[in-house]
Amino acid sequence: MKNYLTIALFSLFAILSSCTETQEEPSTQQLINEIDEVVPQASKQDDQTLFWKNMLNKDRYASNTVAKSIINFRIGLSFYPSNLDSSDVYMTKALILVENVEGFAKVKAQVYNGLAVNAGHRGNYFLSSFYSNKAVSIVDASPSGIPVRRKVRVYLYAAQNHHHIGLKESSYELAKKAAVYIDSLSEDDRLKVMIYIELSSTSIFQKINNDSIFYYLEKIAQYSTSAEYDAIYYANKALFFEQNEQFDSAIVYRQKSIELLQNELKDKYNTPPNMYTSYCALLQNRIHIEKMVETDSIMSKLSEIEKEFPTYLDVSHYLMFEEIMMNYYYKTKNLEKYHEATKKFQKLTEEKQQKAELQAKEEMHTMYQLEENKRAIKNLNQSVEITESELQKTKYFLAITILVILIILAILAILYYRQKSRKLQQEYEKVILEQKLLRTQMEPHFIFNTLSTLQSLIRFQEPKKAIDYLNRFSRLLRSNLELSRQEMISLEDEIETMDNYLSLQQARFEDYFTYQIQVPHELEIDALFIPPMLIQPFVENSILHGFDGEKEWNIEIKITELTATKQLQIEIIDNGVGIHTNPKKKHKSLSGEIAKERLEILSKKYKIPTDYQIFSEQGKGTTVCLKLPIIDGFQQN
Template identity: 35%
Template sequence: MKKTLLFLLLTVISCQHKSEKVSIHPEKMLESLQVISDSLDQNPEADKLAFWSGKLKEKDFSKTGSALAFIHYNLAKNLVKKDIDSAKQHINFALGLVEKEKEFNALKFTIYNGAGLISELEGKFYQSVYYFNKSAAIIMNDDSLKCKPMAKVICLLNAAQDNNKISQYQKSIEQNQLALKILKGLPEDNYKYNFRAYSQLFTACEESNIYKPDSLLFYIKKLKQISSKTNEPMQVRFTNEHMAHYYLLNNQYDKAIHHYNLVKGYDEEGLLASPESPVMIKNLYTTIANLIDLYVHTKRFPEAENLIKQADKIERQHLQLLSYYEKCLNKKAKMHYYFAKGNKEKALEEADEILALKDNILRNSGIQATEEMATIYELQAKDRSIHGLNKAIDNTENRLERNQLLLLIVGLLSLLAISWIFLLYFFQRQKRQKQEKEKILLQQQLLRTQMEPHFIFNTLSALQSFIRFDEKEKSIKYLSQFSRLLRSSLELSRKNYVPLDQEIEAIENYLSLQQMRFEYTFAYNIIVPDTDTSALLIPPMLIQPFVENAIIHGIGSLSDKGLITLEIAVEENQIVVKITDNGKGYQDKSNADSDHQSLSGTIARERLEILARENKIKTNIEITSNDNGTIVLLTLPLKN
């Protein structure tokens, strides 16, 4: 009887303690804080930093994760212009707290958007893309999201702008269209945001593979309507720039030149008003580069020469402000000018500088992406760890409150400890596997970026030879075909897997270029399977290095009658590629696989090893050489 009374007494005490703990519902607390925040935003004289610092010390808020996250977010928002390091610390606290919550989508949206803005101010582009897209995903997936419509619009436009920069055009189009849909439901005309959405839609549609002239024309009409109403100089400037792009795509060069000259006028006026503005300097520099190219294309060389002098002057005065991409655009225009004027030596100098700039672009973007994504992975791992530990503490406290009997507590804690040890082991193993896969993917991307400069260097060497011997027609034909091959190469190198038919097309284009280079001293034959090759996916740029070796080391020594045969056979989850040449073979067959490797061939072997580990399948390279030629057998992974 005494034991029963003791148990009832402990139960009553536990219930009283629990009822004291929950004083205000988290949603009500968050709503009250939101009302206070809106009121403070309307009062410019209020000391917001001191107010939110005081709220941080109140015990009621420290016990509620959502309210505490909201306070840290407001501290970050008010510190971002004064002390970005402290702002970053508070936004990370807010992220850690909000990640634990299953609900509060409006709060998550706000904090992710804030994290994106802070990352953008720090110059961490890929982190800002990550957080803006997380914030935009909440808007797109939750129709009942309760937050200010204009905040949704700004977030969607920020995410769309960054997605355009990383070639995620379809995602950018969806985000811009949703922003326009929200703007239509607002009572007043928001010309600034409507203009930005249509401008970004034009860029996404123009840069994407699916080119729709009617869509571009529709967006231009919208931009002209808005800019004519507002008469805002930058809106008029960007409208003219988009019109110039449109006419350029439709080969209406005189109209494109007219609109680019209007853009140049606005840029020059803006630079006069703000001589040290980096944006104005970059805009004028880029506009001049586009005009140089158009003048060269229409054979208006004096105008092109004057603009080259202007561009060189800007480059001398503001070299540190200009990005590698902007410099590359100008160098390309100058290369076209010198080539059209017959100054081959200058054209080659500009081509060499373009290669160096592109190499810097690839290297720097790869390093930045790797570093920033590593930081994101660390933050995610930290959030999961904090979430797991806090959940364990909460479970333990709840069990202690429900039952004060020592033996039962020991039993429950033992069971809880065993289950958590198992879960932690399982999570750690999953984490290691995920990190290994991510590491392999990054290694593949880095290896592919190593192959591109090597391939471009070899191809430009051939172009240099044609120019040196004054073979203009061959040079023009070779340059045109090379530009198509370079475009397809850049597109394929961005992907982990590409359709087999695209890879075959790129190889055939490459063989055609090499035929021109070697004066048609060899022929080639490509045998493909009867299946639909567009539905078969293979890793890009793995076959080309061995085709290159077949040309250089296989039939390169033959004066004529060289033959290269490429046979592709499809098996279950892999394809077998057979590359045969009728050259003289390698004299020392034991070194056929080691002494005659190009840099790209070595990189291809490394990629195959990574792919084998990633897909847990066998990849292989077999090389057989004799007096009748050389046979290379490649076994590659395949996806449907």
């Protein structure tokens, strides 16, 4: 019964646990911290991508929207810059997952900035600015919840985008926002020099006071840690002198920048367009100071770059070159070439305008599609939430239903157990009553025979024998009365009672039979229990029905312990005439039926088989074999 209740309670606990499992899951912030601490041990892009995809499939993260967003972003980052399309797919997934979740500004700003970087890498600066502006608005709204370096990157990249699309003033303001955190950055942090590069570039175009510009330029030189930053430093310094029409100084710094680009930075992916821009600026400076002799070598370099790296240049580079050539032909009085350059310039201007319009349309279409996708995903997420809510309700309903069923089953099991216990108790009480009734049936039988013998002695005037017999009988009767109230008596008491009984019968029949009671010495007769008066009826049958007075008779009571079957074997052996050989004696004994019933009662109570057998052979005697449970003091109690 206890096992059933335990199983029921365990099943209920499992069901309720499954319904409330979300309460045991780690918090979103814990998952974010875990992911932030993960550093993939893979150097190859494919291995890093596989690492993050495997992490995305883990149950621990798959059920958390924000965690999935971060991991999707990491997958997108692993594709950058080799596969921008795949990078965009995963970063867009990351954005859709986290955009409508309340809070988590750090994650949202990171995803928007990642999308901005991808778009900027493609040259889609309007789309890049759109994403950058989103990131900036998030940082402005939640400055305390975002790490310093992430805020600086957001402001800095937005400033660069605004610079690209010609919004120099807002670019300068965004760079100043990044500069607010400059003291929080370490001395060797490359973000420091990038902030001063953006401040110097935008302040030159904004024509901020020269002291500020020189301060920014000197800071670039101070924090520069690579040839790339040195080249930018020289280019910005040249730009400053060009804006101030100090062309000789500008030429010096342009040449230093070009020298670094040609030698130490020749393998950088952005070196060809930077080289082209620098040579164009150098050519413009030569024209301004009217050193036309040196312009041919510069034009030759520009031609080489156009032939070798055509895919690195766009219409803006050719437009810049044609504008310079217009100025060059004008100053050299070559009107024919001037008109040709003007036509090319006009054509390139129209082309640039058309491309800008087309790009703007494409970017607007991309943004529109993104918004449509986000709306579709939002609707899908709402449908999923509704489905999950219904599923949760169903699970709770199922849990309650199962709980009710388990309670009903438990109640039914308890009622069945109680009913069964009550029935067993009734059967046990019935057994006890049957035993007592059987003893009351047997005791008058014995007393009747004994009193008949005593009556015979008195009638034949044998007072001494009668007194002696009466004394023995009184002892036996007193012992019997004391033990009759007990359901079980010790084997020792039963043997003593049988010894008294046999001695009485022996005296009654004038010693014409002998008897022996054999008990193994190792048998603890005081610790074993049997029903009272179990042996006596069979001994009485042997005396009354087995002997006919024609020879010396003997009765043997043999007690043996059957260890293998946990039984006690009692044999009553006589050398009488056997059963059904004395037609003169018509007395019918109930001892066999009574003993059989008593043995059946013992078997039911102690769950051990009992046995009752009679072996008889004409003229050689009878053996009654009883097998009953070994009942010790612990079982008796």
